[in-house]
Amino acid sequence: MSERFTILKTNEEVSRRIDELAAAISADYCDITEENPLLLLCTLRGAVFFAADLIRKLTVPSEINFLKVHSYQGTRPAGSPIFDLGERIDVRGRYVLVVEDIVDTGQTMDTVIRNFSDKGAADIRICTMLDKPSRRYPQLKETVVPDYIGFEIPDLFVVGWGLDYDEKYRLLPDIMVYHPDAEEGKEQ
DSSP states (O other): OOTTEEEEEOHHHHHHHHHHHHHHHHHHTTTOBTTBOEEEEEEETTTHHHHHHHHHHOOSOEEEEEEEEEEEETTEEEEEEEEEEOTTOOOTTOEEEEEEEEESSSHHHHHHHHHHHHTTOSEEEEEEEEEOGGGSOGGGTTTOOOSEEEEEOOSOOEEBTTBOBTTBSTTOSSEEEEOTTSOOOSOO
16 A cells, blocks of 8 residues: 555454444343334445444344535535435434444534434434544533444544545545555556
C-alpha cells in the first residue's frame, strides 16, 4: 500500500470486535420481543458494512432502517448536520440502536438522538465502530457517549471499512489512516 495509508485496524480485528459487540448488545436486549424488535438505524453510507455484519451476529429480534445525515466535506466538519434520509422514521415506543461508523465531534449523533427522542423512542443507544472522544465538542462530551464502541481512536483521519474521503477508499478491507499529503508518485 502506498505511503498515503497506514493500517490502524485490520479486517480481522474489526470482525472479532463486531462479534464481541453483538454478544454485548444481544445480552443487553435479551428481553426484546418479535412484536417490538430492536430497531437498528444505520447511518449511510459509512456504517453499512459495520451494520450488516453486526445485525447478522445479533441473537435478538431486530430490524434495520437507514439514515443519511451529512456534516462533512473532505476531512473537515462542514456545519450543522442535515438529514437527507430517515428523519421521519416512526420510532414511537421502539428500542433504537443507532449504528454509526465514527463518532467524533458528536454533532451528528446529538442531532439524531434529539430527533428520535422527540418522536417518542422508548430508548436510544449508539453503537459506533470508531469513537474519537478527543474531538467531541465540549458541550456534547457528557450527552453524546456511545454505548457500544468498536475502537476508541486518536484524532486521525481514517478510511476503509465504509469510511471515505470524498467518496473514495470505502472499500479498503482494513481501517486505514489516510495521509492525503503523502507523495503518491505519478498518478495514472
